[in-house]
Amino acid sequence: MKNSKQIRQEFITFFEDRGHRFVRSAPVVPNDDPTLLFSNSGMAQFKDVFLGTGVREYNRAANSQKCIRASGKHNDLEDVGHDNYHHTFFEMLGNWSFGDYFKKEAIGWAWELLTDVWGLPKDKLWATVYEGGEGVEADEDAENLWRSITDINPQQVLRFDKTDNFWEMGEVGPCGPCSELHIDLGEGTCPLSEEHNCSVNLEGCWRFVELWNLVFIQYFRDQTGELTELPNKHVDTGAGFERVVAYLQGKDSNYDTDLFTPILDEISSLSGVAYQSDEQGMAHRVIADHARMLTFSISDGAIPSNDGRGYVLRRILRRAARYGRNLGMNDAFLYKLVPIVVAVMGEAYPELNERVAYIQ
Numbered sequence: 001m002k003n004s005k006q007i008r009q010e011f012i013t014f015f016e017d018r019g020h021r022f023v024r025s026a027p028v029v030p031n032d033d034p035t036l037l038f039s040n041s042g043m044a045q046f047k048d049v050f051l052g053t054g055v056r057e058y059n060r061a062a063n064s065q066k067c068i069r070a071s072g073k074h075n076d077l078e079d080v081g082h083d084n085y086h087h088t089f090f091e092m093l094g095n096w097s098f099g100d101y102f103k104k105e106a107i108g109w110a111w112e113l114l115t116d117v118w119g120l121p122k123d124k125l126w127a128t129v130y131e132g133g134e135g136v137e138a139d140e141d142a143e144n145l146w147r148s149i150t151d152i153n154p155q156q157v158l159r160f161d162k163t164d165n166f167w168e169m170g171e172v173g174p175c176g177p178c179s180e181l182h183i184d185l186g187e188g189t190c191p192l193s194e195e196h197n198c199s200v201n202l203e204g205c206w207r208f209v210e211l212w213n214l215v216f217i218q219y220f221r222d223q224t225g226e227l228t229e230l231p232n233k234h235v236d237t238g239a240g241f242e243r244v245v246a247y248l249q250g251k252d253s254n255y256d257t258d259l260f261t262p263i264l265d266e267i268s269s270l271s272g273v274a275y276q277s278d279e280q281g282m283a284h285r286v287i288a289d290h291a292r293m294l295t296f297s298i299s300d301g302a303i304p305s306n307d308g309r310g311y312v313l314r315r316i317l318r319r320a321a322r323y324g325r326n327l328g329m330n331d332a333f334l335y336k337l338v339p340i341v342v343a344v345m346g347e348a349y350p351e352l353n354e355r356v357a358y359i360q
């Protein structure tokens with residue numbers, strides 16, 4: 001079985017072989033962007049390039065970005081622990097084109113990596129495209145490309161509205177129609193299958209899980225909500241690393257991968273309560289997730305406080321502590337999880353290694 005480090009590296013190498021520059025993750029605390037409390041996507045560090053106010057010495061990039069979605073437009077906090085595939089802190093694997101390649105390459109390479117390199121079953125993959133609206137046409141180009149340059153089942157290319165297929169970084173900023181790849185994990189994988197008809201983009205469905213989002217950045221949304229066309233067209237993709245790892249490691253849950261099991265084991269050993277992957281394991285999952293979020297955000301310069309970014313940390317810290325009490329941990333314990341988070345993540349994010357004592 002491949003470990004998570006190998007999988008992360010395979011993604012980077014695949015895109016390096018196709019002319020992309022590996023770029024280190026930006027901090028989770030964004031520099032100079034008052035519209036974002038935390039980096040919520042890989043593209044955040046390239047926003048200036050999309051807007052045409054900045055340039056890089058390369059026009060293709062790839063990385064794994066440290067992301068936090070615990071506030072603002074993209075907020076997954078309430079799902080954490082209840083399901084097995086949302087996190088406040090997660091890694092996003094991304095490849096970018098800055099005014100260089102566009103939909104054809106983005107779609108072709110995503111398909112090639114998932115199906116040829118990683119061997120995902122083609123008949124279980126579903127693609128989605130933008131159905132149009134807000135003065136933007138339906139994305140027939142992407143729809144036709146899926147059907148012509150890949151061997152996806154043509155019936156498994158669906159159209160959705162802007163909730164799912166128009167991506168925006170925040171209320172203001174670069175944006176565009178997107179095309180997503182979802183995997184069908186099969187019957188028996190969704191606890192709600194008796195209550196709903198499992199399908200792509202159905203809120204709360206565990207059977208169809210989004211793996212990768214390919215955004216075709218073409219617009220800027222301003223303060224008044226108006227869209228204007230950008231001078232160049234760009235590609236911004238993001239694949240959910242923990243979900244890819246779970247699939248490739250044959251696990252139903254992100255928490256059963258090597259990204260989380262050492263942290264869950266440590267929580268079990270500190271609390272004396274064994275982890276269970278059903279509802280009983282909610283406290284372990286929340287604590288593991290929040291320990292990662294706090295470790296990374298404090299390492300990158302955030303600090304718990306009474307407002308703004310610091311207040312998000314404070315709420316998460318208190319929430320983790322509360323779930324700790326459910327496991328009988330009444331004294332301070334979160335700091336004891338920092339070394340194990342760093343042991344799991346420190347090779348990919350070496351900046352953590354020097355800050356263990358500070359974070360604790």
Ligand code: SER
Nearest residue numbers: 041213215236237238
């Ligand atoms: N920006 C897009 C997302 O976060 C793709 O990277 O989903």
